[in-house]
Amino acid sequence: MEEVRIRIYVMNISCLTDEKEYERAYRLSSTARKKKADALKNAPDKARCIGAGLLIREAFFRFCKETESRSPAVVTPLVYEQIEMGQGKEQGETGRWVLPEEKADEHGRVYLAGEGGSLSAAVRVTIPYLSISHAGDYAAVAMADRRIGVDLERNRKMSKGLARRILSDAEKREWEQIRGSQEQMGQRFLLKVWTEKEAAAKLDGRGIFAMMGELSADDWRDKLCLDSRELEGDYILSWAVNRELRL
Numbered sequence: 001m002e003e004v005r006i007r008i009y010v011m012n013i014s015c016l017t018d019e020k021e022y023e024r025a026y027r028l029s030s031t032a033r034k035k036k037a038d039a040l041k042n043a044p045d046k047a048r049c050i051g052a053g054l055l056i057r058e059a060f061f062r063f064c065k066e067t068e069s070r071s072p073a074v075v076t077p078l079v080y081e082q083i084e085m086g087q088g089k090e091q092g093e094t095g096r097w098v099l100p101e102e103k104a105d106e107h108g109r110v111y112l113a114g115e116g117g118s119l120s121a122a123v124r125v126t127i128p129y130l131s132i133s134h135a136g137d138y139a140a141v142a143m144a145d146r147r148i149g150v151d152l153e154r155n156r157k158m159s160k161g162l163a164r165r166i167l168s169d170a171e172k173r174e175w176e177q178i179r180g181s182q183e184q185m186g187q188r189f190l191l192k193v194w195t196e197k198e199a200a201a202k203l204d205g206r207g208i209f210a211m212m213g214e215l216s217a218d219d220w221r222d223k224l225c226l227d228s229r230e231l232e233g234d235y236i237l238s239w240a241v242n243r244e245l246r247l
Contacts, residue, residue: 006144007066008080008239009059010152010231013051014137015085022047029053052132052139058083059141063127080229131202131239140237148241149202151195155234158190166197166208168218188236195238196226203240 015021022043026034033053037046131142133152142150167175171193179186197215201208203224214220228238 004077004144004146004241006078006142006148006239006241007059007063008078008150008229008237009055009062009141009143010080010082010229010237011051011055011058011085011139012082012137013047013054013085013134013139016047016051017044022050025050025054028057030057048134048139052134052141054085055083055139055141056130056132059143060127063143078227082231131199133198133202133237136235137233138231138235138237142239144241146241147203148239149199149204150237150239151198151202152231152235152237153191153195153198155188155191155236157187158194163190165212166194166216168216168220170218192228192236192238195228195236196240199226199238199240200224203242 016025026037029037029050030053033050036053037049040046040049127143129144129147131148131150133140133150135152136154138152140150140152142148163175164172167190175186175189175193178189197211197220198208200215200220201211204211208215223243225241225243226238228236230236
């Protein structure tokens with residue numbers, strides 16, 4: 001199996017609900033992010049949009065710096081990191097790397113391109129495999145050497161009808177067993193499975209409802225590597241890559 005480098009970055013962006021913090025972050029944002037935020041109607045959505053842009057920027061710098069400095073023989077396959085707001089280059093210190101451009105391929109999947117490198121020779125760097133998610137107080141960005149999908153959700157009550165639609169037969173049995181003893185744990189199980197399937201759908205590019213038939217089959221996990229983390233405040237983050245890639 002081929003080794004793949006995966007980087008998962010998470011940032012708490014709740015401070016952007018403050019008007020002054022939002023304006024500061026807005027000034028640091030790319031033109032594309034500003035346009036996206038300007039098109040949104042309510043303040044929380046604007047804050048999440050700009051917050052995701054700041055995290056993308058910081059993640060890009062870290063990914064590029066690692067690519068530039070690492071030895072080919074030394075690769076850390078998976079890195080999961082929570083970045084504090086104001087910790088890195090989202091403060092405006094761009095160093096040798098130009099603010100990355102967010103672009104989209106023919107399927108609508110976002111990728112990044114920017115310039116930087118050694119002082120003697122700037123190079124164009126493209127990160128073709130990028131996945132973005134945000135919910136409530138958090139933004140999450142996944143970057144990898146191969147295609148990846150990430151989804152972030154805040155714990156909420158999901159209907160039994162939706163549960164029966166998205167769960168495989170085996171998952172339904174497990175869900176019924178869990179919720180039979182504790183309803184709240186049943187909801188967490190359901191949300192975890194939902195984020196895993198959303199991540200798988202983003203990996204594929206077709207969307208979760210277009211893939212519902214495949215994702216409700218008992219063997220839907222067989223071709224995927226899935227992982228999840230719980231975040232403070234009752235959030236769940238999941239990501240997915242193809243199983244033939246070695247983590």
